[in-house]
Amino acid sequence: MEKNIVEEFNTYRAQMNEKILGADNKVLKRLFNLDTNCYQEGQVDVITKEMIGMACSMVLRCDDCVRYHLGKCYELEVTTEQVFEVFAIANLIGGTIVIPHLRRAVEYWETLQQNQGK
Amino acid sequence: MEKNIVEEFNTYRAQMNEKILGADNKVLKRLFNLDTNCYQEGQVDVITKEMIGMACSMVLRCDDCVRYHLGKCYELEVTTEQVFEVFAIANLIGGTIVIPHLRRAVEYWETLQQNQGK
Amino acid sequence: MEKNIVEEFNTYRAQMNEKILGADNKVLKRLFNLDTNCYQEGQVDVITKEMIGMACSMVLRCDDCVRYHLGKCYELEVTTEQVFEVFAIANLIGGTIVIPHLRRAVEYWETLQQNQGK
């Protein structure tokens, strides 16, 4: 069976993260560690943090980062309507230059939903 | 009495927005209008939307946009601890290049609190 | 027959735009609408607007946006010499970081010309 874009993304990400951490650079290791810490429950809840992460990734136009946070939003049961409201903010702030990334985000979100059905 | 950075920002913003809308360019007028609509209560609540707006402004490193959303967060009674958690996400995603904007954001947030006391 | 990069781009773009508009998010719908309005003949003519759109897309380094505006420029019979003068401005303003996008833009422009011959 062919791998879909969600699986491809997750596999490559896991594989390369392992190599990066294996290189044993202290600054990079600690940066990765901080990244995990940052999205944990605090005074701001986890769902809001993931929405923020997704919107920031979108205005900065990083498809892989958008994918990562969309995956988290999906796990946290953010609804499609909510995801589109966050997309709307990101596209308004970031402008029409963001639209190609919106297209790919919508495709990824659909794939997340379809994988679920399997 | 000397104007502080909050008052200065608000005055200049109001003054120039009036000129922009007065120029009667349909695309700009509708863009401004969309901007108001976008942050209204929907499936995502207003506080989350303002936090998202603030974080996106910070990673895109726009001091004036950060100020605007900080003002809104203050009105909506977001706490200092919460604001700093959003700052942390933005600075981690955007990197240390964001830190000078963090400095100015912290100064602005303090001024918002001090104005309150007046 | 194999699809070329122009056809691939147009198909994916049409397909995803339909999904985005189908999601019925008011802000996104109006943003898409504004996008159409903005490039219409006004005090600035359509060709100039498309050149501006293309140059802005290039300095912001969005391949898909460059492709879209190159397609429009081609329909409007902008010449290759003119397109390269706009490329030159964009690469000078945006710097050598833009060059990889220039490469892909040149490939796309060639494909537009070759499709014509079919």
Add this chain to the structure above:
Amino acid sequence: MEKNIVEEFNTYRAQMNEKILGADNKVLKRLFNLDTNCYQEGQVDVITKEMIGMACSMVLRCDDCVRYHLGKCYELEVTTEQVFEVFAIANLIGGTIVIPHLRRAVEYWETLQQNQGK
């Protein structure tokens, strides 16, 4: 008499350009030279090139670059309606994050017009 923002910009720009060229770095000198060449009449006319330069500067959110090209547009008798149509394209492509730069651009354009009357 107090200097206004147009005069201040021009003075500082001239002063620092002189120092930069005086440092005798060959790459920088040739880059400055290219910058002059790039906006000269060619297959694309000078007014279009300045509009492109202004729009690119705006989406990249560089106030000084916007000012420079606005000055050129003013000399070339671009009308206020035309300037606002270019502003509209830049703000739509670049998003609401561009608005603070639009405010400062509008202020600068007004000052250019007022200096004229002196």
Add this chain to the structure above:
Amino acid sequence: MEKNIVEEFNTYRAQMNEKILGADNKVLKRLFNLDTNCYQEGQVDVITKEMIGMACSMVLRCDDCVRYHLGKCYELEVTTEQVFEVFAIANLIGGTIVIPHLRRAVEYWETLQQNQGK
């Protein structure tokens, strides 16, 4: 035998550069020329210049530019430990949004090393 990512990159780059230079646009030709000049031995040595070029490409998140400078670093016998220290600076300055580019850079660096062994 299948082409790997290093060979693919080099082939496409060479091919498109030829077309760009063939278009005979004076500004672009001189910009390409400057690009060659800029990284030549001067008061700053060639290795440092390539490290700077690589780090700048990484914070600006251009995979192709990172690849180009990684290729040069490899030829100049920069060690893996050194490359990772430069990666660390770029990822700290540019933030976690740079991480997906780090993944692709690490993959490219490995391929450079494997090609060597052939």
Add this chain to the structure above:
Amino acid sequence: MEKNIVEEFNTYRAQMNEKILGADNKVLKRLFNLDTNCYQEGQVDVITKEMIGMACSMVLRCDDCVRYHLGKCYELEVTTEQVFEVFAIANLIGGTIVIPHLRRAVEYWETLQQNQGK
């Protein structure tokens, strides 16, 4: 005696850093800590790291970050010729949009030299 731009920058920076660290946000504290670690002597020497930091700050167009790294370069006795070679790389990669930041960097570098004489 009037404060100059170097002193102003250092004072504001120190003052605001204190407030940021005082807010006791763990992610921000660790990010600041990482920032210090990252530029320490390693397989890449301190001068090269500061040059990289400066160039990255310049292509990302952050005046305050450029200032910080220029200050460090000055302490490390990087020469004016070397600083200009790094400026040249950054302006070529980042394009003419970087020039206004180059102007301010040159002014800052001069002030660093003048303060020395005091």
